[in-house]
Amino acid sequence: MSTTETSTRIRVQYVDPREVVIKANVRTQVNLTREFVASIKRHGVIVPVIGYPGEDGRVTVEEGQRRILGAIEAERFEVPAYIVPESDTEAIRIIRQLIANDQRTALTDGERAAAWKQLELDGLSVTAIARELGEKPKRVKAGLAVVDSEVATNAVTEHQLTLDQALVLIKFEDDPELVRTLEESARNNPDGFAHYAQRLRDQRDTDRQVASLIEGFAQRGIRVIDWPGWDDKTTARVEDLEYADGAPLTIEGYEGKPGHAIAVHESWRGVEFGHFVTDFKAHGLRKPSATGAPVGKWTEEEKTERRTLIANNKAWGSAEVVRREWLASFLSRRTLPKDALPFAATVLVAHTSQLRSALDDHHAVALELLGFEYKWGTRSPLAPLVEHNPAKTGTVLVAVAVAAMEGATSKNTWRNPTSDDVAYFTALQGWGYTLSEVEDLVLGISPQPNPADEDDAPVDEASTPDETDVAEPADPESDAADSDPDHSGPTDVVDQDTDGE
Missing domain, CATH: 3.90.1530.10 (Conserved hypothetical protein from pyrococcus furiosus pfu- 392566-001, ParB domain)
Incomplete structure (x- = not known):
């Protein structure tokens, strides 16, 4: 001694x-x-x-x-x-x-990240730093990225954001206003931060896609206009017009001619563009004779329902990204909750339709959550995983069951949840997953107003009929409600989403 x-x-x-x-x-x-x-x-x-x-x-x-x-x-x-x-x-x-x-004060995340950076400068790899300090490599990697960003470092040191939250800010550091709203979300609603950030990511991707299309058309010398509103009586789709002699216009035949223009916007279908003619009467064009369809108008309530439907469908897509990232992390835990295996057993013996769909898809969602990819004509990686590591049996069973339920969800789930959907989202919530506002609807929980979401994902007003020029109102949730009464005809959809309405 x-x-x-x-x-x-x-x-x-x-x-x-x-x-x-x-x-x-x-x-x-x-x-x-x-x-x-x-x-x-x-x-x-x-x-x-x-x-x-x-x-x-x-x-x-x-x-x-x-x-x-x-x-x-x-x-x-x-x-x-x-x-x-x-x-x-x-x-x-x-x-x-x-x-x-x-009096023993713990190191802050910022102090830890700064120390990790010094170790990296001294020649240690992310793996080595994590091994020496008993940290997870993913956390060390996030800390090093935060230190390299002034915006993220400031968020950690001045606003007490976590490393994971600050890492998200790096993707928005060119937009100070979005950084500010994300910092407010992290402070005021930390549990909902991941959902809010994902919605911003998705909206930014959409905005960039719209901007890219507009730039591409402009470079080709094609005039680009705003998407015509419902009260625009002088602009019409190329497909909805004819010459004075009754011959119909075609996109191929009228592109580049007087009044031709392209409009780009975001709708429930995704990003789409259409071919229009502005001031078409002045160019000797006309609309075909009316069909005699009865004229009506949408009520304000129907318009509100329509806007809510579009906004919630977008929110569901963002929530799915966050949910699946959480599920992947959940399944990587050393120990799963005690009720996870009973839940899996219930799914495997009682939820046959969801399980059958998962089997038909070779358990693609389960493989994704566990970090694998199925290759056609080969054996599923799940069987060797259990054979080589029997301790993973419970995790694989839970993954298969959870993925079967997850794969059965869609944008229709928030509107028409089944008892199976309620059981699934209740289980996720019990295991620690924070439901977003649109996922709360599955459990019958009405969303609470969130000031940070007021400007989130603007709804395209052109998708909502105007009272002055509308065909007979349709059910806002039906396929008919998605047609354009004034500008009917094909639309070029850039980002088609068939899992919606």
Whole structure:
């Protein structure tokens, strides 16, 4: 045993954690995380515990029970200890523990990331840093990316965002306004941050696609106009017009001629563009004679329902991305919730339609969630995974069951949830997943207004009929409601989404 005398009353010595006595501690629960134990296993206990010699010669530890228990778990049987005189009273001992715990300030995420960056500059890889410190490589990688971004670093140090939240901001650092709204979302609604960020990502992707199309048409010398509104009586689709002699116009035949223009917009179908003629009467064109369809108008309630339907369908698409990312992380846990296997068993024996669809698709969703990809003509990776690692059997069963339920969801789920859908989303919520507003609808929970969402994903007004020039109103949720009464005809859809209405 090595002993170093530091004063007449205090000395430092190494003790065997299996032989010490641990006094009652102010900590009622000892959280021996995997990372904590891994760090001790690799580096040993660095900060000495505090104890005093007992009458039987064994050291009684007053402060440091977590380090002692962690050392036993890590099988590191030499722990440094400050050996001090026994406390005069029980009250003094407790005061020592409170002071030691209260005054030990944990490193912030920003400080950790800065230290990781220094280790990287010293030549350590992400894997090496994670291994040495008992961190997850994904977290270290996120921290290094945050340090390299001024916007993300400021979000962590000034606004107390987590590394994962700050990492999201990097993709928006060219737009200070979006960065500000994301910081507000992280502060005011941290549980919903992932959903809000994904909606912004999707909307930004859509906006960029629209801008790219407009730029492409402009470079070809084609005039680009705003999508005509319902009250525009001078602009019509090329397909809806004819010459004075009754011959119909075609896109191929009229492109580049007087009044021809392209309009691009976002609708429930995705990003689409159409060919129009502006001021068509002045160019000697006309609309075919009316069909005699009765004239009607949509009520404000129907218009509101229509806007809600479009907005919720978009929100569902964003939520699906977040949900599946969460499921992949959930299935990577070492230990799944106790009710996960019973849930899986219920799905496998009772939800035959969902399971049959998953089988027909070779469990594509389950493979995606577990990080695999099915290749036609080959054996599914799931079987070898269980064969080579039987401990993964439960995880694979849960993955297959959850993926079967997940694969059966669609944009129709929020409008017409079945009892199976309710059971599935209830299970996800019980396992710690934060439902978005549109997913709350599956469980019958009405959304609460969120100030951060007020400007989210603008609804295309051109998709909503105007009272002054509308055919007979249709059910806002029917396919007929998606047609354009004034500008009927084919539309070039850039991002077709067939999983909608």
